[in-house]
Amino acid sequence: MSLRLENISVAVPDGATERVLLDGVDLDVGPGEVVAVTGASGSGKSTLVAVAGLLRQPDGGRVTIGGTDATALKDRRRVRLRRDAVGIVYQSSNLLPALTAREQVAILAHISGRRDAAAKDRAIELLTRVGLEDRLDARPAQLSGGERQRVAIARALMNEPVVVLADEPTASLDPELGELVMQLLIDEARRLGAATVVVTHDPDQAGRADRHLHLHRGEVAART
Ligand SMILES: Nc1ncnc2c1ncn2[C@@H]1O[C@H](COP(=O)(O)OP(=O)(O)OP(=O)(O)O)[C@@H](O)[C@H]1O
Ligand SMILES: [Mg+2]
Numbered sequence: 001m002s003l004r005l006e007n008i009s010v011a012v013p014d015g016a017t018e019r020v021l022l023d024g025v026d027l028d029v030g031p032g033e034v035v036a037v038t039g040a041s042g043s044g045k046s047t048l049v050a051v052a053g054l055l056r057q058p059d060g061g062r063v064t065i066g067g068t069d070a071t072a073l074k075d076r077r078r079v080r081l082r083r084d085a086v087g088i089v090y091q092s093s094n095l096l097p098a099l100t101a102r103e104q105v106a107i108l109a110h111i112s113g114r115r116d117a118a119a120k121d122r123a124i125e126l127l128t129r130v131g132l133e134d135r136l137d138a139r140p141a142q143l144s145g146g147e148r149q150r151v152a153i154a155r156a157l158m159n160e161p162v163v164v165l166a167d168e169p170t171a172s173l174d175p176e177l178g179e180l181v182m183q184l185l186i187d188e189a190r191r192l193g194a195a196t197v198v199v200t201h202d203p204d205q206a207g208r209a210d211r212h213l214h215l216h217r218g219e220v221a222a223r224t
Contacts, residue, residue, distance in 0.1 A: 002195035003029040003052060003163045008061035010047055010218075021047045022058070022218045029163075029195035034186050036206035037199045039215030045199045048215070049167045052197060054082040066162040083112055087156030087194070089166040089185065093148040095140040101127055101151045102136045108158040119158075126154035130184055146177040153185050157192055164194040168201065175202070183208065 010022040022044045029035050039045050050056040051063060054070050063070045065085050070078055095104050102123050109119035127136055130150040140148055149169055156164060166185055170178030182198070182205045189196040198209060206212050214222040 002031045002066055003027070003197070004062075004064040005048075005052060006062045006064070008048070008051055008058045008063070010044075010051065010056070010058050020218050022051070025061075025215075025218070025220055027052075027197075027213060027220075029197060031162075031195060032190045032193040033211070034189060034196040034198065034209040035211045035213055036209035037197060037213050037215065038201065038203075038206050039221075043215040044218040045215055046167050047218075049088070049165050049197065049199060052163070053086050053088050053165045054078050084159060085162045087159065087161035087164045089149070089152050089156045089164075089169040091168045091171045093140070093145075093152040095148055095151060095155075097140055100137045100139055101132055101143070101154075104140075104151055105154045105158050108155060112159055123154070123158065126157055126188075127151070129188060130154050145172050146181055149173065149181050150184065153181070153188065157188055157194075160192060161194055164189045164192070164196040166196075166198045168199050170200070170202070170205065178202065179205065 005025060005027040008022050008025040011018045011020045025048060027035065037045050037048060051058050054063065057071065065081060068081060070081055073081065105126055106120050106123035124136060127133060130153055132147060132150055135143060135147060169185060170181050173181060186208055200206055212224045213220060
């Protein structure tokens with residue numbers, strides 16, 4: 001399994017008691033497999049993505065990425081594993097205003113210390129794959145919402161991550177474009193062989209995944 005979540009629990013203090021955000025969640029995602037996560041607002045979807053993406057340590061349970069128990073790592077090593085093995089697409093694209101599309105993507109290789117000349121070519125190849133070959137030198141302000149999300153997808157895939165996570169990546173797009181961008185993300189993640197988890201509110205989009213996990217108040221309410 002490329003991504004394994006075992007018995008994940010997350011709780012936050014709430015006055016004298018605590019508020020449970022995730023309660024005993026298990027999820028295994030194999031290479032090239034796509035799992036959709038759905039659930040009402042506040043059911044814990046983004047918390048699950050934060051835990052799987054090593055952005056938040058769970059209070060209980062274990063996260064294993066590519067065979068490494070990430071929850072047991074020291075902070076610095078966990079940060080490195082996240083950088084090298086996890087690609088995340090957020091609801092809004094979080095692009096850097098000053099950088100062109102090709103720079104947004106290529107900079108990832110630089111951050112990871114891969115200074116190979118092939119990085120620039122790979123950035124262009126990924127942007128071409130998401131249909132942006134004519135927008136390589138455009139900055140975020142010159143791109144449409146859908147184009148920005150496609151840059152964010154290319155950026156998430158740049159370091160050939162073992163795990164790809166997307167938290168409502170099409171929420172800011174109209175349904176037609178949302179479907180297109182979601183399909184692109186799924187196709188590219190499968191092509192790369194990444195274990196992929198996509199949060200969505202859209203049942204049609206969830207239907208494009210291989211499997212489906214439904215959360216209700218921090219617990220797995222259904223699995224298909
Ligand atoms: N740091 C925190 N402290 C307290 N409560 C939190 C914290 N982070 C999240 N929560 C609460 O945990 C619950 C789950 O939040 P989460 O963001 O995971 O939900 P979600 O399923 O992604 O919802 P949405 O569909 O609205 O994005 C919510 O009730 C939220 O208010
Ligand atoms: Mg959320």
